[in-house]
Amino acid sequence: MANDRLLGEFLRARREVTTPAQVALLDVGLRKxxxxxxEEVAMLAGxxxxxxxxxxxxxxxxPSDQVLGALADVFxxxxxxxxxxxxxxxxxxPAHQEPRLPAAAKAQVSPRLIRLMHSWPRTPAIVMNRCMDVLAVNPSAAAFYGRGLRAELGVGDNLLRRMFLDPAAREFCRDWESAVRDKVAHLRATIGRxxxxxxxTELIGELSGRSGDFRRVWARHDVEVxxxxxxxxxxxxxxxxxVTYETFSVVGAPGQQLITIQATPGSPSAHALAVLCRAG
Structure with a gap:
C-alpha cells in the first residue's frame, strides 16, 4: 500500500464518521x-x-503542522x-515500527515472563504480537476462555480472527461492537504506517474477504491504544x-504485548473470575 495514499484515506475516513453535531454545525438538508x-472540514480547519x-x-x-493540528481538532x-x-x-x-526480525524470533516469549504469568492463579494473561497473534497463554486465561468462547484460546490463535469470525465471540462479549472497534483501533496504532x-497483509486480506463487519470497522481508520x-x-x-483488560508493552521484545484480565476486588465479578481461574 503506497504511503502517499494513506493520509488521504485517513482524512476521508475520519470525515465520514464525524457528524455535524460533533463540531457544532447545524445539519441542514440531505447528505449524499x-x-x-x-467544504465544512475546510472551513473549520481554516x-x-x-x-x-x-x-x-x-x-x-x-501539510504544515498548523494544518494538521487544525484537522486533528476538527475530527x-x-x-x-x-x-x-x-x-x-x-x-x-522513519515510521515507528518494530525491527523486521525473523518470524521465529518475534514469536519467542521470554521464559521469565511465562513463569511470571503462570504465577498468577487468578489473573488471566496473554502475550500477543503486533498483529494480535497469541504467543503465550497462562492456565488462568485458558480456563477463562475455554468455555466462554467454547473453544480453548491457545498459542497460534489470532484475537481479531476470533472476534470477527467466531460466532461465540458475539455471545461472549456483550459489548461486541465497542470491543472490535477498540481492537482494530489498537492494531492501527501499533502498526502505524x-x-x-x-x-x-495476510490477516487483513483474510478478514476483509470473510467479514463484512471487519471491512466496515477497518474503513473507519480509528487509531487508539x-x-x-x-x-x-x-x-x-x-x-x-x-472485567478490565490492560495491555503492557514487553520491554526487550519489540511488538510483544502482555494483556491481563482483572475484576474489581470484592465484587461479584471478582468472585466469578476466581471461580473460572480455579478451573484451570
Whole structure:
C-alpha cells in the first residue's frame, strides 16, 4: 500500500464518521454521504476547500503542522490518532515500527515472563504480537476462555480472527461492537504506517474477504491504544461479569504485548473470575 495514499484515506475516513453535531454545525438538508462535507472540514480547519480536496486525493502531501493540528481538532482526534496523523503526513521521517526480525524470533516469549504469568492463579494473561497473534497463554486465561468462547484460546490463535469470525465471540462479549472497534483501533496504532508487513497483509486480506463487519470497522481508520478497557461478558459457567483488560508493552521484545484480565476486588465479578481461574 503506497504511503502517499494513506493520509488521504485517513482524512476521508475520519470525515465520514464525524457528524455535524460533533463540531457544532447545524445539519441542514440531505447528505449524499455520511459525516461532514469537504467544504465544512475546510472551513473549520481554516483552509480552502480546494486545498483540503487535494489532501484527501493525495495530491497535496506536505501539510504544515498548523494544518494538521487544525484537522486533528476538527475530527476530535485523541493523542494516538493525532500522532498517527502526523506520522502519515511526515513520510520523510522513519515510521515507528518494530525491527523486521525473523518470524521465529518475534514469536519467542521470554521464559521469565511465562513463569511470571503462570504465577498468577487468578489473573488471566496473554502475550500477543503486533498483529494480535497469541504467543503465550497462562492456565488462568485458558480456563477463562475455554468455555466462554467454547473453544480453548491457545498459542497460534489470532484475537481479531476470533472476534470477527467466531460466532461465540458475539455471545461472549456483550459489548461486541465497542470491543472490535477498540481492537482494530489498537492494531492501527501499533502498526502505524507499516501496512506492508506480510503478516498484517495476510490477516487483513483474510478478514476483509470473510467479514463484512471487519471491512466496515477497518474503513473507519480509528487509531487508539485502548488501555485499560472495561468489558461486559457472559460466560457459560458463571453468567454475567465485568472485567478490565490492560495491555503492557514487553520491554526487550519489540511488538510483544502482555494483556491481563482483572475484576474489581470484592465484587461479584471478582468472585466469578476466581471461580473460572480455579478451573484451570
Amino acid at each position: 454521504t455520511p459525516g461532514l462535507r469537504r 483552509v480552502s476547500t480546494d486545498y483540503y480536496v487535494r489532501l484527501e486525493q493525495g495530491r497535496e502531501r506536505h 476530535g482526534l485523541g493523542t494516538d490518532a493525532t500522532a498517527h496523523l502526523y506520522a502519515l503526513a511526515h513520510t520523510d521521517m 507499516d501496512l506492508d508487513d506480510p503478516r498484517l 485502548g488501555n485499560p478497557r472495561t468489558r461486559r461478558l457472559r460466560h457459560d459457567d458463571v453468567g454475567e461479569l465485568t
